[in-house]
Amino acid sequence: MWQWLKQLYHRLGSPKWFYELTERWIPWLTLAAVATGLVGLVLGLLFAPADYQQGDSFRIIYIHVPAALLAQSAYIMMAVAGAVYLIWRMKMAAWVARVIAPIGASFCLIALLTGAIWGKPTWGTWWVWDARLTSMLMLLFLYFGVMALQQAMESEEAAYKAGAILALVGVVNIPIIKYSVEWWNTLHQPATLKLTEKPSMHPDMLWPLLIMIVSTYLLFALLVILRTRNEILLHERKRVWVKKILES
Amino acid sequence: MSLVSATVRRDLLLAARNPGEWANPLMFFLMVAALFPLAVDPDPVFLGKIAGGVIWVAALLATLLSLDSLFRADVDDGSLEQWLASGESLFALTLGKALVHWCISGLPLTLMSPLLGLMLNLPGEAYTALILSLAVGTPVLSLLGAVGAALTASLRSGGLLLTLLILPLYVPVLIFAASAVYHAGIGMAYNGQVAMLGAMLALAVALTPFAAGAALKLNLSR
Amino acid sequence: MSLVSATVRRDLLLAARNPGEWANPLMFFLMVAALFPLAVDPDPVFLGKIAGGVIWVAALLATLLSLDSLFRADVDDGSLEQWLASGESLFALTLGKALVHWCISGLPLTLMSPLLGLMLNLPGEAYTALILSLAVGTPVLSLLGAVGAALTASLRSGGLLLTLLILPLYVPVLIFAASAVYHAGIGMAYNGQVAMLGAMLALAVALTPFAAGAALKLNLSR
Amino acid sequence: MEFNSFAEFLAMGRHGLYVWLSYGLTAAIVAYNVAQPLLRRRRLLKEQAQRLRREKRNAPSA
């Protein structure tokens, strides 16, 4: 088991291996992401029953919730990749970490935008300072911080390291932010409006949601792979195997 | 091509090379506005009442912070010395600098402000007043700020000193602008306040570049 | 005398030579708190309700601004290079730097805060909570800030970027501290919040110097 | 099937604006995220291939 893990680690560390492997994966991943996405959307938009309170506006859930979940896990993945880079100096990890930041920020933005749009018909306002909304906003800022910092650094290596350090500090803080915000919101003046409590959802509503969540993660994997491959091409451009690709 | 237009072009180029220069004030603006509900009270009705004031305070602080680097970098790398050695009119140069500063700070802030209005539950009637007051008020902030930045350009820890010099000058702008937004929010007329802001802008364009130019010369005898 | 204590002494000496370094954050603190009533509603009852939050936001921003120069000057004049060349523990060095920073920013702010409380009509019961929360909370701000300052030390326009990096991390401190003051004001217990601040301080002392030290090394390969 | 006609589907029970705005924005953001790496890849390949050719040409003379 341990040997196998070690081997996997060394393979993962090799850009060439990653590049060639993903070459084969991409079509399947694309297919899977699109198929699940289509099924989820059709089921969610056409077949799921309307919510008895919110009517059809609840159909926003099929993008809102997957995006929100992904935005949070992507940050953790970014921090983990950053840590791997800091500890083992694995270039691949640095590229993956860097590549996740804009994608995670995009999904965070999607969650915020769809949430805000959803809020208008259900709460009658675009934004409230609810605990979950606030901590999501802070997550977006953390993403922006990582991106801006990497952007600003002159040398590439410094950019990777700085991004990783900040992501790690942020990861320690995410739970703190989340709990403090929740706690603040319950103790302070109670929020006039609340996110719907986790409902015991009708299976016809629930299934499309689960499928959409899967689809979103697949899409995320695809995006990360596509961007990482570009990083590999750029940084390994002087390797023989990349030159071959370039010449063909 | 005169030195002034060359400098404007160079500064815009620098801003384009380093997106942080215009993106950071924007983010700061957003964040300060987000801090207030956390620190005081997230109740929407309450927030709606203070929204105009909070947005303006945030805009003012964001402008202030971005001012610090207005002349500092030019002092440090010798560009300022070359300006002074060039013998060209300092009036035009400082005016150009202030213009560039507004383009990369005040203008984006103005465009961004409706979003903050939404988040802080600003009354619907107040949006026009908010945008108008920012559009007329932020250039005044940039111009006045240029004077402070020029005065503190050669100081190491200038950032905070600059704040001290400039904040009192910003008070009139803040008062009229916030009052414009507030009156708009309760459905009253606010042309008077905007007219005042306009007058301030005219005055600032005419006078501050002289002051800033003179201040820059202070950095000369080192 | 080790390099750490020499650095602490040198930095205190520099602060003594240049009073602006500690006086400016203080003045900024005062001014932001003074701007606020101008921008919103000067009604005393209303002010009293938001006083705690406003004072804390002002303290937070003042700390933030003074952070910018924490390592910048040392990078520019080569002191940082010498630190790194010295091979001494960066943990101790950054801890020392954060300590000095707190002494010249957080500590004066804490001592000054009752005055602001008076100006903003803070309820009488809330003073102890205000001072206590500042005394425990501002060191956390300095420590977290040191990480941001270290990350941005070699960047030209670091000031605003630093803000962007650090503000989200400051949110928990702000929430607990403001809530402590608020609860004290309406006569409720606030030990829970102060205890949380204490826990954060312990965590920050243990962890942030590592992060800051690692970040400082980045400025090495230039 | 929850909807009887396409018009009804578009209307989303009076909430059409919100639903389609959300889906539209999401689609735009996702589309950008998909297009960015693909376009970048194309540009990268072109640039690097050019560089290679240039180096090859210069190699014997230099």
Next chain:
Amino acid sequence: MTPSQGALQVNLQAVALHCERDDRELFSELSLSVSSGDLLQLAGPNGAGKTTLLRLLAGLNRDYSGDLLWHGQPLYDNYPDYARQRLYLGHLSAVKKALTPLENLRWLTAQDAPDTERLYQALEQAGLLGYEDTPCQHLSAGQQRRVALARLLASHCPLWILDEPFTALDKAGVSWLEGLMQQKVAEGGAVIITSHHALEGIPGLKQLELGGTS
């Protein structure tokens, strides 16, 4: 407004200059005159006041007593005119790290506004061929200095005032710069520099020794 090539005319006079810093007299009763064809080196130990004198002559520091005359007129009576006739290059080289040598040079020579072709030539002569589009932060100390010096080639000013221009230059760079100065002088211009280098083989070099305490 651009000075025509033919009219290279330098006539700078200092009469009975006196300057003190921190209660210490740097020089007094110092008189000098620089006219077309002169190459003047200010020499002296560290702290003698070379930089101070140079900045006085360049019109960047008014903290003195005595007279400075440009073509017989007090310098500050028509400072913009003087400013356009002399080129000053101090310790700091006004090179922006984020910009490329070409962009930097374009700003540095904005007053003369030479065309891009000329700028490329200047960079080439300064030995920066191949670095035109590299941000200056990626250049070595000497290369950054060369960017600043390249403007000497693209400018028409008859009078050059240079503070330690040889700093960070390698041997090839030093002789290139010496050649430039000689050429300027031969064309009827004039050059004032401070340097601790011994300038050899430059005909017509005048030296002004400032005394120091250290």
Next chain:
Amino acid sequence: MTPSQGALQVNLQAVALHCERDDRELFSELSLSVSSGDLLQLAGPNGAGKTTLLRLLAGLNRDYSGDLLWHGQPLYDNYPDYARQRLYLGHLSAVKKALTPLENLRWLTAQDAPDTERLYQALEQAGLLGYEDTPCQHLSAGQQRRVALARLLASHCPLWILDEPFTALDKAGVSWLEGLMQQKVAEGGAVIITSHHALEGIPGLKQLELGGTS
């Protein structure tokens, strides 16, 4: 912890160093060894990679491949130990403008912690007598450089690594510094410098010429 005077021992080896910047190879297969009694000057045109190599040797830049050995051990295995044995002085001199030369020197030598008497002596030898209590912003370029150099006198490190130490020094300063380096070498220390100066009259000087493109 303070290294005893008698045990001056330098043994620094670089094996097959390779370094590139921005796709340009600066040096490859570069090997060198510096031991007690050596005085090594890195020479070469601007942009050749002198500063880069110096920072590698000082342990301030890990962006290379190859091996760096200190007494046969990889440099970074015991970096703090190495750090205490070598003194590095770069382009930037770590002199705070608001402090006096004495205060600056005290910080610069904090690791060796010499007593104040020693510091005064060092300043005196550096030609700063009378300026001990003047804030450094009031000193000339060369005087500020001398403050930074004064620490050479107050330190016990056997290995000095200096980047263009002669910048801004006058002739007296140059020969003073040359004397210091000779003395260090004679005592069994070693010195590595970069400089565009021709170092004359120093016995045992080795030169390493780095090639450049410019």
